[in-house]
Amino acid sequence: MSNEVSASKEALDYYRPWPYDRRPKIVWPNGARIAFWVAPNIEVYELNPPANAFRTPWPHPFPAVPGYSIRDYGNRVGHMRQMRVLDKYGVRGSISLSSALIDHHPEIIALCKERNWEFFSHGIYNTRYTYGLSEAQEKALIQDSIDSIRKATGEAPVGYLAPALSHSELTVDLWAEAGGTYTCDLFHDDQPTPVNVRSGKPFVSIPYSLELNDTIAYVVNKIEPRRYGQMIRDAFDRLYAEGAESGTVMCIPTHNYQVSTPHRLKAFEQALEYITGHSGVWVTTGREIADYYLKHHYTAAQTSIEAVNDVTHRSAC
Amino acid sequence: MAWTTPAAAGPLDYPNRRYGNDHDRYAWSMLTDRPPLVWPQGEGLALFVVVPLQFFPLNPQGKPLKVPGNMVMPYPDLRHYTLRDYGNRVGIHRLLKALDAASVVPTFAVNTRLFEREPLLCEQIVGRGNEIIAHSWSMDTVHAGGLDESAERELVQRSVGRLRELTGRPVRGWLSPGKLNSANTPDLLAAAGIDYFCDWVNDELPYRWRTATGALWSMPLSTEISDTFVLVDNLHSEESWADQVCDAADLLHAEAARQGGRILTLTLTPWLLGQPHRMRHLERVLGHVTSLGGVWSASGAQIMDVAMPQIP
Numbered sequence: 227m228s229n230e231v232s233a234s235k236e237a238l239d240y241y242r243p244w245p246y247d248r249r250p251k252i253v254w255p256n257g258a259r260i261a262f263w264v265a266p267n268i269e270v271y272e273l274n275p276p277a278n279a280f281r282t283p284w285p286h287p288f289p290a291v292p293g294y295s296i297r298d299y300g301n302r303v304g305h306m307r308q309m310r311v312l313d314k315y316g317v318r319g320s321i322s323l324s325s326a327l328i329d330h331h332p333e334i335i336a337l338c339k340e341r342n343w344e345f346f347s348h349g350i351y352n353t354r355y356t357y358g359l360s361e362a363q364e365k366a367l368i369q370d371s372i373d374s375i376r377k378a379t380g381e382a383p384v385g386y387l388a389p390a391l392s393h394s395e396l397t398v399d400l401w402a403e404a405g406g407t408y409t410c411d412l413f414h415d416d417q418p419t420p421v422n423v424r425s426g427k428p429f430v431s432i433p434y435s436l437e438l439n440d441t442i443a444y445v446v447n448k449i450e451p452r453r454y455g456q457m458i459r460d461a462f463d464r465l466y467a468e469g470a471e472s473g474t475v476m477c478i479p480t481h482n483y484q485v486s487t488p489h490r491l492k493a494f495e496q497a498l499e500y501i502t503g504h505s506g507v508w509v510t511t512g513r514e515i516a517d518y519y520l521k522h523h524y525t526a527a528q529t530s531i532e533a534v535n536d537v538t539h540r541s542a543c
Numbered sequence: 544m545a546w547t548t549p550a551a552a553g554p555l556d557y558p559n560r561r562y563g564n565d566h567d568r569y570a571w572s573m574l575t576d577r578p579p580l581v582w583p584q585g586e587g588l589a590l591f592v593v594v595p596l597q598f599f600p601l602n603p604q605g606k607p608l609k610v611p612g613n614m615v616m617p618y619p620d621l622r623h624y625t626l627r628d629y630g631n632r633v634g635i636h637r638l639l640k641a642l643d644a645a646s647v648v649p650t651f652a653v654n655t656r657l658f659e660r661e662p663l664l665c666e667q668i669v670g671r672g673n674e675i676i677a678h679s680w681s682m683d684t685v686h687a688g689g690l691d692e693s694a695e696r697e698l699v700q701r702s703v704g705r706l707r708e709l710t711g712r713p714v715r716g717w718l719s720p721g722k723l724n725s726a727n728t729p730d731l732l733a734a735a736g737i738d739y740f741c742d743w744v745n746d747e748l749p750y751r752w753r754t755a756t757g758a759l760w761s762m763p764l765s766t767e768i769s770d771t772f773v774l775v776d777n778l779h780s781e782e783s784w785a786d787q788v789c790d791a792a793d794l795l796h797a798e799a800a801r802q803g804g805r806i807l808t809l810t811l812t813p814w815l816l817g818q819p820h821r822m823r824h825l826e827r828v829l830g831h832v833t834s835l836g837g838v839w840s841a842s843g844a845q846i847m848d849v850a851m852p853q854i855p
Contacts, residue, residue: 270565274559276551302571487767
């Protein structure tokens with residue numbers, strides 16, 4: 227007897243095979259080898275979120291003090307500390323934003339806007355999941371986040387990271403149809419790749435590393451802070467070396483309640499100092515990478531993907 | 544005081560989407576927006592060290608849930624019972640020797656049942672003169688959602704009241720087992736005459752709570768660099784724990800010089816850190832922290848008394 231959900235698919239069809247060693251060369255602005263971006267997740271978690279049939283927001287009954295209070299710490303304490311370090315190394319954050327933060331903590335929005343940081347959508351609250359939503363509901367959630375960010379910043383977001391990494395089969399399609407140009411929800415590559423969305427519009431995936439995501443590192447993998455700093459430097463060294471052949475992308479996704487705690491910030495700061503101390507590093511934002519790629523590399527990428535997947539010219543298999 | 548957090552009517556209904564927090568128990572405030580705090584020695588680093596003295600019953604009921612550190616084997620779990628008891632027999636004395644040598648002041652968080660059961664330990668700890676705060680009745684009396692309000696009221700009153708009797712101290716502070724709260728805990732603490740509690744890890748400085756029953760302050764006590772979190776939950780080495788604490792101390796010490804008083808908050812657990820192989824790492828931490836200039840080692844109440852008048 228099969229356990230398969232009848233409506234589910236065996237595989238994703240957002241992208242096609244495209245071997246890393248058979249791609250046209252990417253050149254970043256000013257001949258940079260690597261596009262480097264930092265994505266602070268600035269989130270709001272509800273103390274009393276509605277139940278979701280697919281995922282329980284908190285491990286403790288109301289009030290879930292341990293989980294809620296450390297995330298509150300991020301906005302009360304951690305944000306300023308991380309921002310100070312990013313300022314020091316000339317990094318503009320690309321914020322993965324729970325858009326309810328615009329209502330709850332507008333002070334943080336103002337500080338980021340002053341610095342010309344990018345705002346992209348991370349849903350409304352990180353305690354509201356995509357799971358169980360109808361297409362119309364998910365579309366409404368996405369549109370709400372876009373409208374809120376546009377109203378607060380004067381510009382509509384073009385990137386999306388689904389709230390709490392909760393997805394439907396349509397998440398990426400709906401984001402593209404709402405005006406988005408890139409997604410952070412696919413972790414299949416170290417370079418931008420075209421994404422096949424149902425509207426057929428040009429749309430890309432921008433690498434957002436889950437392995438270097440501080441919450442994955444600290445909470446899931448229980449990494450020591452100094453080792454986390456070393457992992458970041460090791461990842462940079464490899465992507466920087468490979469970038470001499472064809473441009474790569476490196477992202478450090480952070481959370482103000484993880485990376486900014488007093489026992490962890492130093493390791494992150496040292497890693498930033500190391501990375502930004504190299505020449506040939508394009509310190510940028512998710513949106514700038516997406517825009518540049520769509521303009522300069524997207525067409526060649528599509529042609530290359532067609533060619534490598536063209537069975538009529540394949541010699542074996 | 545009720546929590547103003549109405550439930551959502553559906554997945555796209557956001558009844559608490561408004562300025563500030565999504566509840567009304569304390570004000571939204573960013574650390575950097577507050578007036579700089581000044582400690583008795585100036586704008587530097589205060590050191591708040593909590594030493595929990597805990598009693599883990601051999602037969603925990605685990606209601607409404609079991610906090611970490613409790614018995615896990617089939618009854619009778621001699622393994623964990625005696626390993627926890629080790630802390631109150633051996634580990635505590637080893638820790639205190641190291642703290643005294645470094646002139647670092649502990650604040651004891653005590654399960655009342657422990658002092659009731661162990662008058663000698665009670666006498667030794669009281670005799671030192673350091674502050675004693677309440678830590679509920681035992682590690683099996685958990686203040687979490689699902690605990691009946693009247694039962695919790697009785698539990699708080701008994702824990703605080705009996706600890707005051709046993710120690711002859713005012714007992715102004717509180718730490719919940721597992722840093723869990725029910726919806727009623729803060730109100731019940733204030734009603735029992737508690738001035739500050741250390742359960743919410745959302746700040747690095749004291750801040751005011753709103754309760755129906757009186758003044759209550761939140762006192763920071765980091766979980767993330769506590770010995771149990773680093774060594775037991777994350778399985779990091781002792782050396783790494785010491786590195787993490789030293790890095791935290793350096794950062795807070797430097798930040799204090801720029802932004803006003805900060806507090807390094809440490810939890811040193813006798814049944815864990817008091818093991819022989821961990822002591823040299825603790826001593827490295829104490830040596831490093833006390834070598835930083837102008838560190839004020841103080842109890843929770845001492846810090847509160849200096850901080851409260853300075854906080855709007």
